[in-house]
Amino acid sequence: MESLEEIKTRIEAARPGLVIAIIPNPGPANQPALLLPNEYAAAAARFLRDDPALCFDYCSNVTGVDWLDRTVKKKVKVKKLVEGEEKEVEETQEEFFAGYLEAVYHLYSIARKHGPLVVRLRTSDRSLGVRLPSLTPIWRSAEFQEREIFDLYGIHFDGHPDLRRILMWDEFTDHPMRKDYREPDDYEYEPTAHDDVLVRAKEHAAPRPPLDGAEAITSE
């Protein structure tokens, strides 16, 4: 298989104006990813599938990832005037990264027997009803998996032939795989409006401290 940089330059050459980023993967697995811009995602995916040398005819795995808002603390040395003298002082700066949702596609080639190529699509934010282009018209195997992302993460896929909930029931309103999903207080019965139930419901809706788990990630 060609290296990721070669694939990147070839897709960019096939369609002028297209800029693809490479997302590094620091771990030992060495599976870095291509970040496709949303408006050209379908064209780039079709290129990956139809190019005779790449021939990624098989889309194995499609999944969503929820990245929360996060602040990364950095220690920076800054020059400052202290008592009339210029000195180097260490300061902690906070850098803010806005959260987003991601759809990750793992591509393989059955004809050429190589892979995986990891392709990512990113939404602009984490709001409800965010949209991404669907790659189901290119790889049919994404059909149920994109439906699952829609169900569990709440990403709407434009161009998907049959976008419905797949694992949760149709009347369900939330998206359980999001990191800030709140479980119901009681699975067993529908609460009636008695005092203690109302108190519990109030506690349930009260704001909670922000989620942890994402702070350790520093690479961007």
Place this chain on the structure above:
Amino acid sequence: MTAGFHELAQAPPRRTSRFDGELLEVSMGPQHPSTHGVFRMNVALDGEIVRKLKPVFGYLHRNHEKIAEGTSYLGSMPYTDRLDYFCSMTNNWAYALSVEKLAGIEVPERAEYVRVILAELTRLVNHTSLLGFLLSDMGAWGTPLMYAFREREKVLDLFESLSGSRMMCDYMRFGGCRVDPSTEWMAEAQKIVDGFPRFLDEFEKLITTNEILIARTQEVGNLSAELAINAGVTGPGLRASGVNYDIRKVDGYGVYPRFKFRVPLGDHGDCYDRLMMRVLELRESLTILHQAMKQLPEGPIQNPKIKIRAFKPPLGEAYGRIEAPKGELGFYLISDGTGTPYRYRVRPPSLINLTILEDMCLGQTVADVMVILGSIDIVMGEVDR
């Protein structure tokens, strides 16, 4: 004058249709004996011909992935047994393999061999039970399934004596396996593997030339190679359509490159090919088992450097996959450097093989739907997760 018997036999297969041209919507399942669990299909019927089919599932959904993202890496290992509860050993292996990729762990040679032996034994269990279930779906009620379960029971006894549990084995660990199989266990396994061809020969003779079975499965539920690849069908279903893609050969994970075995291929992609694919794969599994048991080296079974408890892989992500009996079983993990995975995803072969169920069933009769579904081989624990 009524048509004679001879003319009826010459006529194309009977295709009835409603007189008023209306479609009848039927909800098949979720408590249907042939749906292998709680699975439903909304079918639009023209007479008995399927015009539309939408699978409905999620009845067993417990959000396995969310639960795994709230527990330690090791904590999910017993839970992977419950995905495809027929093949807990291969589920364990796929998860262990992905974590080993994520953290860059090496596995001792003996453990790799033991893993191969257990995975191929699992394939024996899965494929024999599938053949039994499929025949059961076709009306050969009871007997073939009991024959298959008799053989399955022997292998499950082996699993029990090794791991303490028949189906929920929870046997593999990151960097090896939990317990070392004794020489007595190996001798017992060898006995079962040696005795297996006798059952398989008999079973094959009983089923594969059976006229009813041929009539029910040949040219039913055809699947072209192009559609199979595009729809992500993996495992025996893909190879029945003539696509040579076996992850044991392509990725060469574990110690599979050391064994000589063939990849059986079909050429029609119908239900009969899918069924025969299981029979042929059973034979190849037996050759792998013979070689692995012969070559099994001595040595440690677990990488001693790995801290199993308080296990923290480095920052990064990994996708690992194996050839499970039902197809490509993959795990996608993102580590944020803490003890719990930031993202844990199962790539379930059963779910993705269902994508083209509708395409395979269109134009077939309602009775064929059960045969087609049975030949895909699904387990709801894995579809719904």
